[in-house]
Amino acid sequence: MTNSPARIAIASGKGGTGKTTLATNLAAYIAEQEEVVLVDLDVEEPNSGLFFKGDLIHEESNFKMIPQWDEPKCTFCGLCQKVCNFHAVLQLGPTILVFPELCHSCYACSELCPTDALPMISKRTGKLSDFRINNLHFVESRLDVGEEQAVPTISKTKQYSNENYAHLRIEIYDCPPGTSCPVIEATKNADFVILITEPTPFGLHDLTLAIETMRTLKKPMGVVVNRYGIGNDAVIDYCQKENITILAKIPNSRRIAELYSSGKLIYQEIPEVKELLSNILDYCLKASKGDIE
């Protein structure tokens, strides 16, 4: 365990609170000192890559495994349809239909078929790309539009990063919004989770859900309050009451919004943000080693 990187996941509950802003700025800040990998796991709408212009090191397709009917071998015993809990395999008269978007790749139909008439084949679901910008490695996957299942792609992307960048000290995950299966997949191997929110009623409501989710996963976590100064103090009060560390308050600023909107990194222009990043990083590294209770 001692040699694997500290995995810091940046998640939020509510969308648009600043996950990508924090992930890209933190990664670029770390890269000033050492090699680091940033992994964009928001595979439905990956945005981190918009902030970096780097060299493409590697590219590959992402696949999911689905069964394919091998007609001559089929005895129409009906077992495949019976064992599929997702209604992805259907026997219709003398035909077996497979619905790839419903398939969860559990292999039950394929492996339980008595005549091997449903071998698993791979189907493209998107693309993984690996870029390098000096010390910064940036890995992203994007789901092909129309593909619905993000989880297998997220899992595959983490695996790629683990295989290629296990020697680094820090790995950063930019996670999808929400609290459902994609977020669980993106955060479940993290050593520390940063939840970023804004001090508004929507921000607070979704933060409470995100905290509940991370508690279910038993993850150490801290909160970053973005756009601090708008809204009210309810988020701060809530974190204090729940005994959750506030790692930083990033001030509300039109300048930050403008920099972000043009795809620029913020800390390079605003020294105050650089200091906040340094504090956040220190805390995350200590906490992921278990030095902070």
Place this chain on the structure above:
Amino acid sequence: MKEIVIISGKGGTGKTSITASFAVLGGNNAVVADCDVDAADMHLLMQPDFDFSEDFYSGELATIDANNCIRCNKCAKVCRFGAISIRSMQYVIDPLSCEGCGYCARVCPTEAITNKNRLAGKWYISNIKTGSIMVHARLGIGADNSGKLVAKVKNEARDIAFEERKDIILVDGSPGVGCPVVSSLSGANFVVLVTEPSVSGLHDLKRVYELVKKFKIKAGCIINKSDVNPKKRDEIVGFLAEENIVHLADLPYDENFTSAMTQGQTIVEYDQNSIKTLLTSSWERIKQLVINQNHNR
């Protein structure tokens, strides 16, 4: 009955605030469906009374009866989701990893594994302050099948709109392009895309519109915080023209959105000036477009 879906691709562009404003402008003629079941926030602005609630079950979850388990390891071997592990000499299932495929139960020689229906969340019907009705939901932590809960919320909203003879269903969609978004788009008559003039806003708008095109639904777009980056705003307007998307409005960056929210109000209740005027004319335009669509068919 017309179904109008509001989506954004990117989160945090103001989708829910704008949907809530349309709900107020639509008054008692608009049934609201909050289909952002992952992070549902509409209720914070609509004063719902949670008149009716029901558990939502979807999919299955395996459990192992330790008394019947002979530790043959067959279940763990077939599980593709890494959901079965051995903890203090016992085989156990991690509910967050189990996808409910049921394969393990089928190969268990002693029938020690059973599948139970999985509680995936809760859904509600509420009377809201607009004098209308809202259908909303809360997805359980880490639950799969959010697409199915979205479908449930939408179908209930349709039934209510039909029974109560309402003309409009307003659907607040979720961010992204995955299963909940696909589910909220199915059967819609018009899509309102809410975006912001940033590299991410435009990038996500393009992706989500690719999805909208697959459904062949007519769309309009509201550019929120349009003055934050005039150059990007112009780029978005160019994209809209190219794709024949109706440019409904530019809304300036306005912290009154947040101030309204902290008071539990929509921006059209809170602000009596520019934003209200812009949203009101957008809403009239949307209604017109949706009705015209009817004539064309």
